[in-house]
Amino acid sequence: MRNPSSVTAVTEKAAETARSIRVMWQAGLVPFPRLDEGLRSLVAVRKFGPFAGSTQIAARRDSTAVGLVDELGPLTFKQLDLRSNALARAWSERGLTPGSVIAALCRDHRGLVLAMLAAGKLGARLLLMNTGFAKPQLADVAKREKVGALVYDEEFTDLLDAVEGQIDRYLAWVDHDSPVAQRRDPDIPILDELIASNDDRPLPAPRRPGGFVLLTSGTTGTPKGAPRPQTSPLHSAQFLDRVPLRAGESTYMGAPIFHGTGLSQFILSFALGCKVVMRRRFDPEETLRGVEEHKCTALVLVPTMLQRIVDLDPAVLAKYDTSSLRIVFVAGSALSPDLGNRATALFGEVVHNLYGSTEVAVATVATPEDWRKAPGTVGRPPVGCHVALYDEKGQKITEPNVTGRVFVGSGLSFGGYTDGRNKEMIDGLLSSGDVGHFDNDGLLFIDGRDDEMIVSGGENVFPIEVENLLVERPDVLEAAVIGVPDKEFGQRLKAFVVPAEGADLDADTLREFVKSNLARYKVPREVEFLDELPRNATGKLLRNKLV
Known part of the structure; x- marks a missing residue:
């Protein structure tokens, strides 16, 4: 007698495969009814x-x-x-x-x-x-x-x-x-x-x-x-399920190809027969010019690139017609609610926020509809991807609005580093290294890196919450928060802030702003103003360079 659970697993796998094929067909990757072309591919x-x-x-x-x-x-x-x-x-x-x-x-x-x-x-x-x-x-x-x-x-x-x-x-x-x-x-x-x-x-x-x-x-x-x-061509559906790239269109590649964000969308665009437009160095105005000239339907960026575009002078932004864009694909680091909302105001409801990593590949994607409902969300898992939260004891978390460690299953997940090491796995799912929670609608939010949590006076603080609040202010361009040693509280919060051009800011104003919006223990004790935050070539914040 067959095991009922194995029958269920086979049925679910067959349904997932059928859904993947349908997604690929809708995008133009499966040349039905020219099955001979499909076989050649x-x-x-x-x-x-x-x-x-x-x-x-x-x-x-x-x-x-x-x-x-x-x-x-x-x-x-x-x-x-x-x-x-x-x-x-x-x-x-x-x-x-x-x-x-x-x-x-x-x-x-x-x-x-x-x-x-x-x-x-x-x-x-x-x-x-x-x-x-x-x-x-x-x-x-x-x-x-x-x-x-x-x-x-x-x-x-x-x-x-x-x-x-x-x-x-x-x-x-x-x-x-x-x-x-x-x-x-x-x-x-x-x-x-x-x-x-x-x-x-x-x-x-x-x-x-x-x-x-x-x-x-x-x-x-x-x-x-x-x-x-x-990998199996079916895994292309993980991107196409929630990001509507289509065959024969045009993609502007802003993100570097050496990074997973750029590489994945570059390969997928070629597979769809799309024209890919690229430059050796990212330039925000040249990007808009390229989108207009080539009538690009997709724009692939990391969040710092998107920030540089939306921060352009309004007169510069008005010079270029970007109405051809159906997709602004953003991945590589956290997309703040403020930046996502500003991008939506500029380009329309076309922002797609992908969450993943070099190791797990795709985890979730927030569509424009998801973002409208819950700014800051990273969305839901596409076909072929599975996401679950676990507590410190390895027990699965099923309740909404409870923070846990994020684990991901995907056919694109890697099998281990080249030096033989791997990341933690539970129930066949790979650790992303992040912590997050699902809301009542099943949308995922990332609360921060599990190794970036700050414990101040016995209270847990994730920097991203304070950072997102600070950048909502029009006089703050960028913000980063870290924990520094403190004899009394173990750690205290220190904020590094890049003021907007012409802003007149002081530390007391920012502390009062955080105090009026978040719990008292989340207020930075120190605020340091910088001309720019240290970032790597893909725009990720280098917290170890902040002291």
Whole structure:
């Protein structure tokens, strides 16, 4: 006799798969009724991975369709496919093989995209390096990840002393604003030269796709490596279920590709045959100009980028037509209620707030309807994702409005860091490292990092609540709150505040403001004013730099 619970699990899995296929079909990823096209897509993705495989399919579908636009102009999917063939052949001739680890230290441009494609066609593992790295971080990561070759932008040449002797091959890319690369020696090739001098015919498929290695944000130390091997195409539905990307449209990529937010939406946009517009460096006004020029329907950002856009002079904002946008996709760090509301006032009800991490991938997404109902929410889990809260003893929390540790299950969750370590798991779900609560409608709110909780006089305080309150003031641009040692209370709260331009602020005014809105023990004892908060390249706050 079959176990009833196993029958239920199979039934639920079948229903989830059916829902995923429907979501993908609505988005245009499943070319019904052209099932032959669907089968070709599955074969290509299985052979070369989701990115290189999707590019081949898009090139075959329409050889004239533009896949990428950067400062140098447009490239069709066909051009990207052929050029990456030539680059993969060149790398193979230089000794790179399936299983090689290639690191990319590049900003967002065609050179990085071609490196990603070529690595997939070789079956090499591509490590996406943070462009904000200093020499010690670069050296530590390259050694730990056993990097054998490095693709780098010319502007990072001075960092290469840190990996001298560790890396066998340098595979340079000429920056857009320089006609000649600063070669370490004449043997270091330029990507354009490699491509121009090699055959662009298709390559035989590797035994298995190489995949990507993403790095954690590294806000408290050297970033850890989180591998992203090939996954089922069905997992695309986790994004598409609550974020209405559609085939053949146009995406403006503001978030850097080396970060999970940018990488996931970049690959998904290519899979949908969308044109992706990018720049090497984020500029808020140029972003609006690009959205207008290319009639972009989706804009992908981290919250600090969105902040810089909404803080533009109203006269600048009025210059650009952004009515084509159906989606402003925000992820990577917390989106405050004030910023989300200001963005909604600017762009309309198009803000989609994704919550996840490098390790768990997607956890929840707040749609514009969710945000209207509950500003600050991170929404609900999409199809294929499961979120649960647990207390300190590992007991599941089922009541609303009770804070607990957030655990996530997803087919995109990683299987452990490259150094062999992993995060805590309960009931098959992976710890996100955050604490949060569900409201009465089942919407999730993140209350903070579990390691950022401040205990002051026996009371628990999560910084995000105080920070969100402070930034609601029009005279406060940014705010961060930390705990500092205190003989009497164990810890006391200290706030770091970036005033808005022209603001006349003092510490007493801010303390009184917090006191009138929150419990007494949540009032910062100290307030320090700064010109800017320390952040990493993806906009995450570096609390360890605040003292």
